[in-house]
Amino acid sequence: MSGEPRYAGIDVGATNTRAVVANATGEVRGRARDRTTRVSDGDRVAEEVVGVLREACGGAGVGPDDLKAVGIGAIGPQDDRGGVVDPPNHPADRIPLVAAVEAATGASVRLRNDAVAGVIAERRFADAPDNAVYLTLSSGVGAGVVVDGHVLTGSGGNAAEVGHITVDSTGAVACGCGGRGHWEAYAAGTNLPAYARHVHGEGVETDLDLGEVTAPDLFAAPDDPLAAEVLDRLARWNTLGAAALVHAYAPDLVSVGGAVACNNPAAVVDPVRERLPDHVVTSVPEVRVTPLGDEVVVRGALALALPE
């Protein structure tokens, strides 16, 4: 019965939750999306995630208990009981995702780091080669890696938590994890306003209202001296991080997703492509914006659920 929608994928991001419901060949028949509830009560967050899944099921004309398998790509860190624990870019203590989705569906449920789901989607739906990296630049920074055709998961599923690579050895800016100088502290969309205030403190002038400024404001003002300086430094941190990834994993492709990259490809992805050859001593990979757009993680989550 490959035509019936019995498989689902869920993307639980720090900002948005998405769900799709598909048949056994991966044709999406229902989708839904909502803001991820930003409260400390992880049980409530999980229930709201189930609500998005129910809505996607409704769009596909099935009930949650018709599902055979569900995949979830979610923010980390994750524990071995199917939960998200103390994420640095969300206020929840523990979000029991697998338990909540199992209880609502009776289906088998698999959970992976969202960036790992991203690289699985690149492989299944976007022709990524046997050696590839999916890099997300969004509310956080992370990566999913395939080496010799194998998806790397690592202890606790936390392989390639590259947002916490130190790119700035002076440690000028604090990361949400408590460390300093980490890639994510500079490049995550949620951290760019604080970084702009930091650079302003070094004496760079601006016409922007730094009390209210958002990441989209910075990208919309490339002629402002401060915004221009922040975007140039952002390109440097992203290039150093990407070069570390290339030296660690030797990918032939770096596919970049996440809202910061997908909404600003010329300001965010093009400079990395241009600068990377100057920072890499091994072969330089293709650098692209993910062709799967803002559905890359939810499609990877779906791939986790689909039959092989």
Ligand SMILES: [Zn+2]
């Ligand atoms: Zn960190």
